[in-house]
Amino acid sequence: MIGRLNHIAIAVPDLDAAAAQYRDTLGADVGAPVAQPDHGVTVVFIDLPNTKIELLHPLGETSPVAAFLARSPAGGIHHICYEVADIEAARDRLVTEGARVLGDGEPRIGAHGKPVLFLHPKDFNGCLVELEEA
Numbered sequence: 001m002i003g004r005l006n007h008i009a010i011a012v013p014d015l016d017a018a019a020a021q022y023r024d025t026l027g028a029d030v031g032a033p034v035a036q037p038d039h040g041v042t043v044v045f046i047d048l049p050n051t052k053i054e055l056l057h058p059l060g061e062t063s064p065v066a067a068f069l070a071r072s073p074a075g076g077i078h079h080i081c082y083e084v085a086d087i088e089a090a091r092d093r094l095v096t097e098g099a100r101v102l103g104d105g106e107p108r109i110g111a112h113g114k115p116v117l118f119l120h121p122k123d124f125n126g127c128l129v130e131l132e133e134a
């Protein structure tokens, strides 16, 4: 069911500083910050030869990333995003197998204009999993 690794997300306390570090210190191809108010984040995508890095910073009062940074003020790996061919079929299979799909269980449009879902970290070895329809 899961396919390619679409991205690894890192929550950061200072988005501009993290983007500059990837651009200048690590020599990476760093995109511009994009506000994603529906998801409560501002994101910067970094293109790598075999996947992407998503830098995340809280946006708005109800950002899900704010609580993460309150627990880990220096930042840290926030989630892993796998691609799936059919996100509703994937959701239905996961629910059948007892996994918790976060939110109302309905896919929402993510940073790439594709439907995404999130799976509870406690069901996947302490790792927040995002699924994005390829």
Ligand SMILES: CC[C@H](C(=O)O)C(=O)SCCNC(=O)CCNC(=O)[C@H](O)C(C)(C)COP(=O)(O)OP(=O)(O)OC[C@H]1O[C@@H](n2cnc3c(N)ncnc32)[C@H](O)[C@@H]1OP(=O)(O)O
Pocket: 009, 036, 039, 041, 043, 054, 056, 064, 065, 067, 068, 077, 078, 079, 081, 102, 103, 109, 110, 111, 112, 116, 118, 120, 121, 122, 126, 127, 128, 130
């Ligand atoms: C523009 C979209 C973009 C894209 O790529 O398309 C994005 O990726 S948007 C990313 C931001 N959105 C989300 O993260 C939505 C899903 N997240 C959530 O619903 C919450 O963050 C949740 C439920 C994962 C955690 O909520 P909260 O921070 O309030 O913590 P809890 O007390 O509910 O946590 C329970 C338990 O889980 C541990 N936890 C929390 N976050 C993570 C994490 N990112 N990775 C691993 N573990 C996590 C937390 O420490 C608690 O563990 P415990 O042992 O009980 O203390």
Ligand SMILES: [Co+2]
Pocket: 007, 009, 054, 079, 081, 130
């Ligand atoms: Co993501």
